[in-house]
Amino acid sequence: MNMEEVKSSLISDLEKVTDLKELNDLKVEYLGKKGKITELNQMIKDVPNEEKKEFGQKVNEIRTMFNDIYEEKRQAFEAAILNEKLAKEAIDITLPSKKVKRGSKHPMTRITEQFEDLFVSMGYTVYEGPEIESDENCFQKLNLPKGHPARDAQDTFYLKDEYENFLLRSQTSTAQVRVMEENTEKGPIRVVCPGKVYRRDEDATHSHQFMQIEGLVIDENVSMADLKGTLELFCKKILGEKTNVRFRPSFFPFTEPSVEVDVTCFKCGGKGCPLCKQTGWIEVLGAGMVHPNVLEMSGYDSTKYQGFAFGTGMDRFAMFKYGIPDIRTIYGNDIRFIEQFDKKDGE
Amino acid sequence: MKLSRKFVSDYIDLDESLTINEIAEAMTSVGNEYDSAEKLINCTNLTVGHVLECVDHPDSDHLHVCKVDVGSEVLNIVCGAPNVRKGLKVIVALAGAKLPGGEIKRGVIRGVESNGMLCSKAELGLDSKFLTEEDKAGIHELPEDTEIGSDPIVALGLDDEVIDFELTSNRGDLLSIMGMAYELGAIYKKPVKEVDLSYTENTDDINNSFKVDVQTEDCPLFLGKMVKNVTIKESPEFIKNRLMASGIRPINNVVDISNYVMLETGQPLHYYDADRLGDTLVVRHANDGEKLVTLDSQERELSSEDIVIANKTDAVGLAGVMGGLSTEVEMDTKNILIEAAIFNNVMIRKTSKKILRSEASNRFEKGLDPKRTYLAIERSCHLLEKYADAEVVGGMSVYDKTDKADKKISVSIEKINKVLGIEIPEETCVSILKDLGFEVSSNNGLLDVVVPTRRLDVNIPEDLIEEVGRIYGMDNIKGKLPVLNVVTGSYDKTKREIKNKMVAMGLNETCSYTLIPKEEVHKFTTDSFEEIYLADPMSEDRNTLRYSLLYSLKEIYLYNKARNNTNISIFEVGKGFYKEDGIYKEDLKLAGLMTGDYYLDINNSKVDFYTVKGVVEELLEYLGFGGRYSFVVGGISDEFHPGQSASIILQGKPVGVIGKLHPNVLKDNVYVFEINLDKLLSNYPSKMSYKDIPKFPSISKDIAFILKKDVTAGEVMATIKKAGGKLLQSISVFDVYTGENVGEDEKSIAFKLNFLDPTRTLTDEEVMNVFNTIITKVESTHNAKLRDK
Incomplete structure (x- = not known):
C-alpha cells in the first residue's frame, strides 16, 4: 500500500473499532512488526536519497495521526469500561447505616x-x-x-x-x-x-x-x-x-x-x-x-x-x-x- | 384553718365591698397562704316558697304535686320528699338554679309539669357530717315566719364565706379567730374589738370541793373552773353555723361552746361531766400499757411518753389530744369542770403523731399563749351562762408555772434595711409594728418593741424584720445582683466527663432508687461489709441502702424486657452505702449493663463480653489509666458467669468487676460492669504530654501459634513482650481459630507484631533475630507450635 492508501485506511479502520481489543488489534495491524505503517517505514530504503527526508516526515505524520486517534479512542473505551464498572457497584443508599449507637443523658x-x-x-x-x-x-x-x-x-x-x-x-x-x-x-x-x-x-x-x-x-x-x-x-x-x-x-x-x-x-x-x-x-x-x-x-x-x-x-x-x-x-x-x-x- | 367571715367579723369590721378572694389574696401576700376561698353555700337562684297546695301525683305512689308561692308567681313543682305538705315554708330552687348536684331545669315529671325543686339541706351542698337524719330524710322546713321570696340562705344564717388557710407551722396564733383578726387588722389598719367576758359567779369556791394535782413538768399551766346546773340543748343557730363553717360538727350547746371558744381563742378546752369525774384531777404521765377509751369510743394503749389527765383511779383524758369517754358531757349532764391547760408541745406532737391528730392537738403542738388560757376559761363561763343557763362557781383551780412577761426586742432601722436590702422609712416600720399590735418606742433609729405574748414566733430582731418585711410586702423589694468579690466557680469535672464518655459510647444513663430489698444488698459483690437498713421503711422492697448499683440495673433490665425493650445499654453513676467501724460511708460508683444489639448494623451482631470489656477499657484509657489496669479472673460473686467474668485491677488493687450474669440470675445474655469511682480516682491519672513522632519506619510481622485451649492470649502476649525486648513496639491479636485444621483441644492465635527503633532504620536481619527469639520462647514456654501459613 502506498502512503495515501495507508492514511485513508487507518482513518476508516479506526472509525470502525467498537472496543478496546479491536483498537489494540488495529495497533498491531499498523504499528506491529509487520504493520502497515512499519512497512511504509521500511520502504524508505527504496526511496531516492533526495526524497528520503520528505518521505520520512510523511510516514511520521501518519504514525502521529494514528497514535492521536488511537489515544483518543483508548481513553473513551477505558472511560466507558470504568463507568460500566461503577454502574455495577451502585448500592441502595437507603439501606440503614452502620451507626454508632447514640447514648443519652438522664x-x-x-x-x-x-x-x-x-x-x-x-x-x-x-x-x-x-x-x-x-x-x-x-x-x-x-x-x-x-x-x-x-x-x-x-x-x-x-x-x-x-x-x-x-x-x-x-x-x-x-x-x-x-x-x-x-x-x-x-x-x-x-x-x-x-x-x-x-x-x-x-x-x-x-x-x-x-x-x-x-x-x-x-x-x-x-x-x-x-x-x-x-x-x-x-x-x-x-x-x-x-x-x-x-x-x-x-x-x-x-x-x-x-x-x-x-x-x-x-x-x-x-x-x-x-x-x-x-x-x-x-x-x-x-x-x-x-x-x-x-x-x-x-x-x-x-x-x-x-x-x-x-x-x-x-x-x-x-x-x-x-x-x-x-x-x-x-x-x-x-x-x-x-x-x-x-x-x-x-x- | 377555716376562717368564717361572719365569725371574724365579730372581732373586726371588714369592708363589705371586699370580696372573699381579695381578703384571701391579701392574707397570702403577708405569708398566710390559702387553699380555697368561697361561699359556704354555693347555690344560685334559690328563694323561699310557701306550699299553697300539695296533692298526690296521679301517676306515682311517692311523688307530690305542689303549688308553691314564691312571691312573684305561683309555681307548679313536683316533689318526692315524704315531709312536703300544705302550709310549709320551703327552699325553692328555681329553674336555672345551680346546685352542687347540677342545674335545675323546667321539665315534665311523669306527665306533670315541674318548674323547680324543693330542697333539703343536703342538696345545698352542706357536708354530710353536719346533717342530721332529719336533714337527710326530707326537704328543709323553714320557720313559719320566713318571708316568701326572700333568700333562704340568709334565713338559714348560712350566708357565710370561708377561706381555708394552709398556715405555716410557726403561726400557731393564727389557729384562732382572734389571731386572724389581729392579722387582718394589720393589713386593713382596723382595730380588733374586745371580747365579751362578762358573767356572774356564785359565792362558792371551787377550791373547797375540788383539787388539781399536777405531777409532771410537762404541764406548766392547768386551770380548772366549775359551772353548775347547765341545760343541755341544741346550740343557737349562729353557733352551729359558725362551727360548720369552721369544719366542726355541732353536737349540743355545751360541747359546741367548748369548740366555739377554742376556735375563737386558739386555746383547746375540755369540759368534763363533773359528777362522773369526782373531786380530783391529776396530771401525770401514763403508765406503760395503760389503757384509755377516748371520746370516739376507741381504746388507746398508752406509754410513759404520753400525758394523761386522771381522776383518783383512772385516766379520764389523753392530754392535748382527746378526752375520755367515761366523763363525757351527755344529755343528762348537770355540772361541768372546764379544763384549760398548756402541755409540753413536743410531747403532744409525739403522742398525736402516734395516736390521733385532732383540732386540739394541732393547737397544742404549735404552742399556746398562757394569757389566752385564762381568757378561754372566762369566755367559756360567759357563753355557758348565756346559752346553757350555767351557774358559775366562784374561784378557779390554778397551777401556773408560766412566764407571762412581755417580750422586749430591739432592732435598728439600719439593720432592718440592711437585711431587706431596701430603704423603709422609720415611721413606716413603726406603724407596721403598731398595726400588728406590738408596742413600739423609737429612739434615734433604734426601735424598742414589746411583743404580745400571743406571738410565740417573734423572739429575735430578725423576726421583727420579717414582720416589717411581710406587711410592707416582700414583693416590693426590688431585686439587685449582689456585689461580691470575683471568685471562680467550680464543679466535679471528672464525674461529668465520665458520664459524657459513657454517653458518647452509646450508653443511656439511668437514675434509679437508692433503696432496695434487704436480701439483695450483698449480691453482685464479694466485698464483706455491714449493710444499712432503714428504721421505718415504707415497704419491704425499699428497706435497705444499696451497696452495688447492679441490682438496680438488673431490675431496670427486667422492667424493660417485660415491655419488649430488649436492646439495652445503660449506665448509672450513684452512691453505694455501707457501714465501717460504726461509721456510715458512701462510695461513688459507675455501673453498666449491656445486652442485645449495640452495633447498629444489619449484621445483627450482639453484645458480648468483649463489647463490655471494650467500653470499660475505653473509659479507663480516656481517664488516663492506660497501661495500669488489667482484667483478672476471679474475685467475682456468684451472680456472675464463672467463665466469663473478671475483676478489674488497677495497680494491684481491685476497683471493679465485669462479666456476664450467671444464668441463675438472668437466663438472657446480659453483661455488666461496676467500678468504684472513689477507689479508681484516688489514683492519679497520667498527665498528658507530647511524644516524638517516629522518624524511621516500623516493620510489622504476623505470626500464628497452635496452642492448647487453656492457654490465654494474655499469657502468650506477656511472653512475646518479654522476648521481644526494646524493639517490639506493640502486639495485637488479629485472629483466633478453632476447628478442623487444629487438634480438638487446640486453638490457633495469630498476632501482629510491630518493631521500631526510634533512632534508626531497622534491618530485616535484626528483626528476624528478635522474631526467632520470640518463636523459640513461645514454643518452649507454652508448648506451642508455629502454625504454617
Whole structure:
C-alpha cells in the first residue's frame, strides 16, 4: 500500500473499532512488526536519497495521526469500561447505616448540669454533700430541734441503729451546715449543693427519692434584695426571659425572714390555667435570709455576716422543661423514656 | 384553718365591698397562704316558697304535686320528699338554679309539669357530717315566719364565706379567730374589738370541793373552773353555723361552746361531766400499757411518753389530744369542770403523731399563749351562762408555772434595711409594728418593741424584720445582683466527663432508687461489709441502702424486657452505702449493663463480653489509666458467669468487676460492669504530654501459634513482650481459630507484631533475630507450635 492508501485506511479502520481489543488489534495491524505503517517505514530504503527526508516526515505524520486517534479512542473505551464498572457497584443508599449507637443523658443529670453551669458562671462552687446525714446536720443545726412541728413537713427516713440519729437527708439544706462547718476561716461563702434527697412520700407528684438544689451565699452585706436579684436571674435563665419572680412571706426554721418564690406560670405565661389554679403563678422555690441561730451554730458571727439561702426541687423543673407529667416516669427508667434525651437540647 | 367571715367579723369590721378572694389574696401576700376561698353555700337562684297546695301525683305512689308561692308567681313543682305538705315554708330552687348536684331545669315529671325543686339541706351542698337524719330524710322546713321570696340562705344564717388557710407551722396564733383578726387588722389598719367576758359567779369556791394535782413538768399551766346546773340543748343557730363553717360538727350547746371558744381563742378546752369525774384531777404521765377509751369510743394503749389527765383511779383524758369517754358531757349532764391547760408541745406532737391528730392537738403542738388560757376559761363561763343557763362557781383551780412577761426586742432601722436590702422609712416600720399590735418606742433609729405574748414566733430582731418585711410586702423589694468579690466557680469535672464518655459510647444513663430489698444488698459483690437498713421503711422492697448499683440495673433490665425493650445499654453513676467501724460511708460508683444489639448494623451482631470489656477499657484509657489496669479472673460473686467474668485491677488493687450474669440470675445474655469511682480516682491519672513522632519506619510481622485451649492470649502476649525486648513496639491479636485444621483441644492465635527503633532504620536481619527469639520462647514456654501459613 502506498502512503495515501495507508492514511485513508487507518482513518476508516479506526472509525470502525467498537472496543478496546479491536483498537489494540488495529495497533498491531499498523504499528506491529509487520504493520502497515512499519512497512511504509521500511520502504524508505527504496526511496531516492533526495526524497528520503520528505518521505520520512510523511510516514511520521501518519504514525502521529494514528497514535492521536488511537489515544483518543483508548481513553473513551477505558472511560466507558470504568463507568460500566461503577454502574455495577451502585448500592441502595437507603439501606440503614452502620451507626454508632447514640447514648443519652438522664433528664435529671441534664437539669443538674444546667443549674450547675449557670451558678458556676456566677462564681459559685458546686458542693455535693453526703446523702447519709446526722439528725444534727439535717435538722438541729438548721434550727429545727427535735420535736419541732416543721419537721412534720419532711417525713424522714432514719437509719436503723442503736441511736436512730442518722438519716437519709430529707433536704439539701443540710449541705449548708457542712459548707459552713468546713469553712475554717468562717469567711464568705458562695455555693450550690445539688443532690438526691429522700422522704417517706409517694404519689404522682411525689417520689420517695427526688432531687433538690440548695444555694447559700454568705457575706457581710448580702440582703433580701440580692436574693431576689439572684433568683430573678436564675429563673429567667432556666425558665425563659419572660419569667417574673414574686416573693411571698413564708416560714422556714433556718431562714428569717423567709419567702416562698413564685414564678410566672410556665404553662400559661401568667394568664391563668389549671396548673397555676388560675393565679398565673407557680411556687418553685423556698428562700430567705440565713437565720442568725444557723450562722452561730456553725461558728459564724451573725453580727458581722449575713447571708441568703434558697432551695428548690429540680424534678419539677425537669417535669416542666420536658413536659413530663408524672414524676414516677423520671425514676421508672423505661428505655423508651431515657432514650429520648439523646441530643443537644435547643436552648 | 377555716376562717368564717361572719365569725371574724365579730372581732373586726371588714369592708363589705371586699370580696372573699381579695381578703384571701391579701392574707397570702403577708405569708398566710390559702387553699380555697368561697361561699359556704354555693347555690344560685334559690328563694323561699310557701306550699299553697300539695296533692298526690296521679301517676306515682311517692311523688307530690305542689303549688308553691314564691312571691312573684305561683309555681307548679313536683316533689318526692315524704315531709312536703300544705302550709310549709320551703327552699325553692328555681329553674336555672345551680346546685352542687347540677342545674335545675323546667321539665315534665311523669306527665306533670315541674318548674323547680324543693330542697333539703343536703342538696345545698352542706357536708354530710353536719346533717342530721332529719336533714337527710326530707326537704328543709323553714320557720313559719320566713318571708316568701326572700333568700333562704340568709334565713338559714348560712350566708357565710370561708377561706381555708394552709398556715405555716410557726403561726400557731393564727389557729384562732382572734389571731386572724389581729392579722387582718394589720393589713386593713382596723382595730380588733374586745371580747365579751362578762358573767356572774356564785359565792362558792371551787377550791373547797375540788383539787388539781399536777405531777409532771410537762404541764406548766392547768386551770380548772366549775359551772353548775347547765341545760343541755341544741346550740343557737349562729353557733352551729359558725362551727360548720369552721369544719366542726355541732353536737349540743355545751360541747359546741367548748369548740366555739377554742376556735375563737386558739386555746383547746375540755369540759368534763363533773359528777362522773369526782373531786380530783391529776396530771401525770401514763403508765406503760395503760389503757384509755377516748371520746370516739376507741381504746388507746398508752406509754410513759404520753400525758394523761386522771381522776383518783383512772385516766379520764389523753392530754392535748382527746378526752375520755367515761366523763363525757351527755344529755343528762348537770355540772361541768372546764379544763384549760398548756402541755409540753413536743410531747403532744409525739403522742398525736402516734395516736390521733385532732383540732386540739394541732393547737397544742404549735404552742399556746398562757394569757389566752385564762381568757378561754372566762369566755367559756360567759357563753355557758348565756346559752346553757350555767351557774358559775366562784374561784378557779390554778397551777401556773408560766412566764407571762412581755417580750422586749430591739432592732435598728439600719439593720432592718440592711437585711431587706431596701430603704423603709422609720415611721413606716413603726406603724407596721403598731398595726400588728406590738408596742413600739423609737429612739434615734433604734426601735424598742414589746411583743404580745400571743406571738410565740417573734423572739429575735430578725423576726421583727420579717414582720416589717411581710406587711410592707416582700414583693416590693426590688431585686439587685449582689456585689461580691470575683471568685471562680467550680464543679466535679471528672464525674461529668465520665458520664459524657459513657454517653458518647452509646450508653443511656439511668437514675434509679437508692433503696432496695434487704436480701439483695450483698449480691453482685464479694466485698464483706455491714449493710444499712432503714428504721421505718415504707415497704419491704425499699428497706435497705444499696451497696452495688447492679441490682438496680438488673431490675431496670427486667422492667424493660417485660415491655419488649430488649436492646439495652445503660449506665448509672450513684452512691453505694455501707457501714465501717460504726461509721456510715458512701462510695461513688459507675455501673453498666449491656445486652442485645449495640452495633447498629444489619449484621445483627450482639453484645458480648468483649463489647463490655471494650467500653470499660475505653473509659479507663480516656481517664488516663492506660497501661495500669488489667482484667483478672476471679474475685467475682456468684451472680456472675464463672467463665466469663473478671475483676478489674488497677495497680494491684481491685476497683471493679465485669462479666456476664450467671444464668441463675438472668437466663438472657446480659453483661455488666461496676467500678468504684472513689477507689479508681484516688489514683492519679497520667498527665498528658507530647511524644516524638517516629522518624524511621516500623516493620510489622504476623505470626500464628497452635496452642492448647487453656492457654490465654494474655499469657502468650506477656511472653512475646518479654522476648521481644526494646524493639517490639506493640502486639495485637488479629485472629483466633478453632476447628478442623487444629487438634480438638487446640486453638490457633495469630498476632501482629510491630518493631521500631526510634533512632534508626531497622534491618530485616535484626528483626528476624528478635522474631526467632520470640518463636523459640513461645514454643518452649507454652508448648506451642508455629502454625504454617
